[in-house]
Amino acid sequence: MALEAAARPRAPATLLRRILHGNGIWPAVPALLYLFVFLALPMLTLLAFGFVTIDRGRVVGDTWTLDHLKAALSDELVWRLMWRSFWVAAVSSLLTLILAYPVAYLFAETKGIWRTLILVAVISPLLTSALVRAYAWLVILGGRRGILNQTLLSLGIVDQPLRILNTDWAVLIGMTQIHLPFMILPLLAVLAERDRRLEEASLNLGASQTGTFFRVVVPMSVPAIFAGLALVFAISYTNFIVPQLLGGGSYSTLAVQVYEQTIVVLDWTRGAVLATILLTTCFAFVMGIVAFGNRLARWNEATT
Amino acid sequence: MSRRLSPIDRVGRVVLGALAAFSLLLLVAPSIIVVAISFEPRGFISFPPSGFSLRWYEHVFANRQLTDSVVVSLWVSLATAAIALVLGVPAAFASVRGTFAGRSAANAFLLSPQMMPGMVIGIASLFFGAYFAFRASNTMLILALSVFCLPFVIRIAMARLAGLDPRLDEASANLGAGKLETFARVTLPQMGPALVAAAAFTFIEAFDNVTVALFTSDVRGRPLPVELYYLVQYDSSPAIAAISALEIGLSFAIMLVIARTVGLERLGR
CATH class of the missing domain: 1.10.3720.10 (MetI-like)
Incomplete structure (x- = not known):
C-alpha cells in the first residue's frame, strides 16, 4: 500500500501544499538554488580565473598556475595600494564613529518632531544614490569654482583657493559623509532602546554626566560600535567610486585597480587576482575588528 | 532633572551638541546644494545659484x-x-x-x-x-x-x-x-x-x-x-x-x- 502510494505521481496541489508547509525548508529552496547558481558559482569562477590564463574572456591553456597570484603579491604597487585602501578605510571609519555617536545619542534624548527630523536626515542620504552624493562633493570641493572655495574666498577666510579635490582629503571627506548613515543606524537602535537605570544609578551615586557617558553609556554600546565600524570599514575598503571621482585620475586604491584591470585594461586574470586579494584582506580586517570588539565587550563585562 | 552640571559636563554637552549639529548638517547639506544649483540659469555652477530657471x-x-x-x-x-x-x-x-x-x-x-x-x-x-x-x-x-x-x-x-x-x-x-x-x-x-x-x-x-x-x-x-x-x-x-x-x-x-x-x-x- 505504502509503496503504491509512493509510486503514484504526486498531485501538483499536494506538492504545492508541501512547499508551503510552514515547517520545512521548501519555501527557501528557490532562493537557495538561485544564490547557488548566481552567487556561489560566479564567486568560484572569479576565484578560479585568478589561477588560469585568460585572453579576451576565454580561458587559454588547460593548466592551473600560481604565477598570477605570485606576480601580484610580489608587486610593490599592490602592497602600496592595499596600504592606502586600508588607512583611508580605517581613518574614515573612525571619523564616521566620531560624527555618528553624537547624532545617535541626541536621537535617543529627543522626542516628537525632532526625532523624526533626525531620522529623515539620516535615512534620506541612505536612499540617495552614492553617485549623486559623490557628485555633490565634486561640486563642493572642486577647484577655484568649487562652492567651498567660492565661500571661503568671498568671506576672506583664505586668500588662495584650497586644494582639496584630487587629494586624500577629498576621498576621506566623501567616504565619511557617504557612509555616515551606516554607522548611525546601528547606534541609533541600541542607544534609543537602552536601559537607563544604570545611568540613573551612576548619577545618583555622584558621578558626573561626562563620567557617566564614558563609563556607562559608551561601554554598553560597544557591540554596536564595532558592528558599525566593521560595516563602514568593509564598504570603504571596497569603494572605488569615491576614490575615482574625488581622488582624481591618478589616484588609485586596490579597489580602483580591480575596476581598471577588469573594465579598462581588460586584463581579467589580474582583475580576478586583485579582486580575490581585495575580498580576502577585507574579510581578514573585518574579522580583526569584530574580534577586537568582542574582546573589548568581554573585558567591559569583567571590569564592571 | 535639576542636577548641577560641573564645568566639564557643560563643555561635554556643548561638544556633543556641536558634533551632532555638524554631522546632521554634513548629512543634508550636499543634497540641498545639489538641488539649489540645479536651478542655475547660467552654463556653469555657482552657489547660491545666480537666478532661477528650469532650463537644465x-x-x-x-x-x-x-x-x-x-x-x-x-x-x-x-x-x-x-x-x-x-x-x-x-x-x-x-x-x-x-x-x-x-x-x-x-x-x-x-x-x-x-x-x-x-x-x-x-x-x-x-x-x-x-x-x-x-x-x-x-x-x-x-x-x-x-x-x-x-x-x-x-x-x-x-x-x-x-x-x-x-x-x-x-x-x-x-x-x-x-x-x-x-x-x-x-x-x-x-x-x-x-x-x-x-x-x-x-x-x-x-x-x-x-x-x-x-x-x-x-x-x-x-x-x-x-x-x-x-x-x-x-x-x-x-x-x-x-x-x-x-x-x-x-x-x-x-x-x-x-x-x-x-x-x-x-x-x-
Missing part, C-alpha cells in the same frame, strides 16, 4: 540618451524587485517558521550577499557569464542585482514575520483552512506593508546601483547610474545637478513609502 531640467528631458537610460533603469529595477520578492518572501517564511536541520546555515547563506561588495558580485557575474560565452547585458545586470538585493527583502520580511502572532495561523487551521489558504488569506495580508516597503527599498537600491551595473550592464542601452557615472567623470554642468535633484526627489518618495508602511526606524535593524 528641459535640457535633461530633451536628452534622448538620458531619458532612454531612465527607462532602462526603471525596467531593470522593477524586474529586480520582482525577482527578489518572489524568492525572498518564501525564504524569509522558511527562515522564521521553519524547524529543519541546518536552518542557521541556510539563513547565513541567504543573507551572504550583503557581505559581498557590489563590485565583487558584478565581476563574478561578468566572469561567470563569459565562461558560458554570455556577454554583459541588462539581463545579467538584473540577475546580479537580484542577488545583491535579496538580503534586503529577506531581512524586512523576516522582521515582519517574527512580529506576527502564530496563533492566528493556528486559528485559521483549526477552522479548517489548509496551509495554502492560511498563507494566502491570513499570513500574506498581514505582511502587506512589509512587502511594499521591501519592494520600495529594493527598487531604489537597484535604481541607484552603480557598482554592480558598471560590470554587467549592456554597452548599448545603459542604465542611468552607468550613464551618470561617465557623465560625472568628464563634466560638471548643472545638467547633472538636475538629474541628481530628480534622483533625490525619488529617494524622498521612496522614504515616504517606507515611513508609511514599516516606519523609518525599521531600517536601522
Whole structure:
C-alpha cells in the first residue's frame, strides 16, 4: 500500500501544499538554488580565473598556475595600494564613529518632531544614490569654482583657493559623509532602546554626566560600535567610486585597480587576482575588528 | 532633572551638541546644494545659484540618451524587485517558521550577499557569464542585482514575520483552512506593508546601483547610474545637478513609502 502510494505521481496541489508547509525548508529552496547558481558559482569562477590564463574572456591553456597570484603579491604597487585602501578605510571609519555617536545619542534624548527630523536626515542620504552624493562633493570641493572655495574666498577666510579635490582629503571627506548613515543606524537602535537605570544609578551615586557617558553609556554600546565600524570599514575598503571621482585620475586604491584591470585594461586574470586579494584582506580586517570588539565587550563585562 | 552640571559636563554637552549639529548638517547639506544649483540659469555652477530657471531640467528631458537610460533603469529595477520578492518572501517564511536541520546555515547563506561588495558580485557575474560565452547585458545586470538585493527583502520580511502572532495561523487551521489558504488569506495580508516597503527599498537600491551595473550592464542601452557615472567623470554642468535633484526627489518618495508602511526606524535593524 505504502509503496503504491509512493509510486503514484504526486498531485501538483499536494506538492504545492508541501512547499508551503510552514515547517520545512521548501519555501527557501528557490532562493537557495538561485544564490547557488548566481552567487556561489560566479564567486568560484572569479576565484578560479585568478589561477588560469585568460585572453579576451576565454580561458587559454588547460593548466592551473600560481604565477598570477605570485606576480601580484610580489608587486610593490599592490602592497602600496592595499596600504592606502586600508588607512583611508580605517581613518574614515573612525571619523564616521566620531560624527555618528553624537547624532545617535541626541536621537535617543529627543522626542516628537525632532526625532523624526533626525531620522529623515539620516535615512534620506541612505536612499540617495552614492553617485549623486559623490557628485555633490565634486561640486563642493572642486577647484577655484568649487562652492567651498567660492565661500571661503568671498568671506576672506583664505586668500588662495584650497586644494582639496584630487587629494586624500577629498576621498576621506566623501567616504565619511557617504557612509555616515551606516554607522548611525546601528547606534541609533541600541542607544534609543537602552536601559537607563544604570545611568540613573551612576548619577545618583555622584558621578558626573561626562563620567557617566564614558563609563556607562559608551561601554554598553560597544557591540554596536564595532558592528558599525566593521560595516563602514568593509564598504570603504571596497569603494572605488569615491576614490575615482574625488581622488582624481591618478589616484588609485586596490579597489580602483580591480575596476581598471577588469573594465579598462581588460586584463581579467589580474582583475580576478586583485579582486580575490581585495575580498580576502577585507574579510581578514573585518574579522580583526569584530574580534577586537568582542574582546573589548568581554573585558567591559569583567571590569564592571 | 535639576542636577548641577560641573564645568566639564557643560563643555561635554556643548561638544556633543556641536558634533551632532555638524554631522546632521554634513548629512543634508550636499543634497540641498545639489538641488539649489540645479536651478542655475547660467552654463556653469555657482552657489547660491545666480537666478532661477528650469532650463537644465528641459535640457535633461530633451536628452534622448538620458531619458532612454531612465527607462532602462526603471525596467531593470522593477524586474529586480520582482525577482527578489518572489524568492525572498518564501525564504524569509522558511527562515522564521521553519524547524529543519541546518536552518542557521541556510539563513547565513541567504543573507551572504550583503557581505559581498557590489563590485565583487558584478565581476563574478561578468566572469561567470563569459565562461558560458554570455556577454554583459541588462539581463545579467538584473540577475546580479537580484542577488545583491535579496538580503534586503529577506531581512524586512523576516522582521515582519517574527512580529506576527502564530496563533492566528493556528486559528485559521483549526477552522479548517489548509496551509495554502492560511498563507494566502491570513499570513500574506498581514505582511502587506512589509512587502511594499521591501519592494520600495529594493527598487531604489537597484535604481541607484552603480557598482554592480558598471560590470554587467549592456554597452548599448545603459542604465542611468552607468550613464551618470561617465557623465560625472568628464563634466560638471548643472545638467547633472538636475538629474541628481530628480534622483533625490525619488529617494524622498521612496522614504515616504517606507515611513508609511514599516516606519523609518525599521531600517536601522
